[in-house]
Amino acid sequence: MFAMAGEPLTVPPRRPGAKSRRPRVERTLSRDAIVAAALRVIDEEGVDAVTMRRIGQELGTGGASLYAHIDGKDELLELVFDHVAGEIPVITPDPRRWQEQLKDYLRQWHAILRSHRDLAKIGLGRVPIGPNSLVGMECMLAVMRAGKLDDAVIGYGADLLAAYVTGSAYEGSIWMSGKAATPEAGEAYHRELETYFSSLPADRFPTLISLIPALMGDPVDDADVRFEFGLDVLLRGLVGRSKR
Amino acid sequence: MFAMAGEPLTVPPRRPGAKSRRPRVERTLSRDAIVAAALRVIDEEGVDAVTMRRIGQELGTGGASLYAHIDGKDELLELVFDHVAGEIPVITPDPRRWQEQLKDYLRQWHAILRSHRDLAKIGLGRVPIGPNSLVGMECMLAVMRAGKLDDAVIGYGADLLAAYVTGSAYEGSIWMSGKAATPEAGEAYHRELETYFSSLPADRFPTLISLIPALMGDPVDDADVRFEFGLDVLLRGLVGRSKR
DNA sequence: ACCGTTCCACGAACATCGTTCGCTGTCAAC
């Protein structure tokens, strides 16, 4: 499983014993090409459409050919996730405006995840330890330390914020999940859910029913407002927890 | 997909056209028995071990027999999730100690999820709309309203809190995930991760390295402290956001 | 210029998954 542990920071060679006596000629396939193809499929059809055979076909071959460059599907998805993590620009911490810096960073991270369909799903059950993810983590921690937060708050808080960004991006992608990934289907599901809530017995769910407007905003317009709300709540809580 | 929308609150009959001319004699199989068997398998081997054939075998038959009572694996998992959601005791809101009530409720939810291995994984990509989940949601909303939070804060906040509980329970179960679900393997992975972080170049990851003790506590002892921290941060932020 | 080694590419195959199909036996309704 965790084959990356202890390996150097740069993308590690797959076969440790391969001394590569040969100067590694450029063949048609490569790790980067495979990752790019997988990302292309994710952008077009979502993470569930990523299949070894599908990626191979995208590169003009079969699924078995990928195993020469990649250990398996798990590692492939991890590579894709870390690849897009590299798209986030790094930040040099400025103690005077660290909060807005941190928020901006998380906003960008969230936006990038959302721009790749349900890519966030990959990061849900994982501890991201790819090189780019680590750079992002270091960046986040540095900004939080510039804010003079307690070490314990930074340690727990960074995890909390990272989980929030990933989870929020994934939840936002659920509305267009499943097979019919069209925005119309998402809105249809949204409406169906709203009518379902409205049909509940008012005597047993009084609070729920009275809060339907607050619980369900427009699924697309509301996504950013919702994310911003969580961001504000989390940072408010973190600084409140740290001071004193 | 969302076949439950619009159906009555009690567990809906699977086949809408089945008028049940026969008074539904008690056969060996039943929805409840299937759900119980699935939960048993989850407790013993985790969610990934839940297979139609495995559940059938658990009940002394094959996998195909389940489809007479259940639409498919997706619905089965949803039923299991909602079943354990029924274990959480409901709360009558007390405005004077609503915060501790809310915390206690989320603590119990978290504990129940954690007690069923990686069951939380099921709830990650779903909007829980089962009957028991709805009762829990109503309960949560009522307590928050007793705290006189703004409606908007309740609406967004309830989602935030629910996602936190589920996500936190799942993350906690990752340490013992994979195949070798033993606690020793979890600790081994934890140690491996720590040495990996320690091996990073100190000139490029100064903050990360200096925060290793804060980032990684003991995986088991630390889980509750970590959860409590997030709870405190979230509630702090929510009330701060609501007051003015 | 030749050969041998190395290793990528790839079709076929294996195990496993969710699900469907068609048959059988049984029990309730007429």
Next chain:
DNA sequence: GTTGACAGCGAACGATGTTCGTGGAACGGT
């Protein structure tokens, strides 16, 4: 007593991740 609906269930289908064995091309040594 007859009939018909339906739970139960083995077999099968399509798709998945992964492994195996073969082939062939490119490089280094001679």
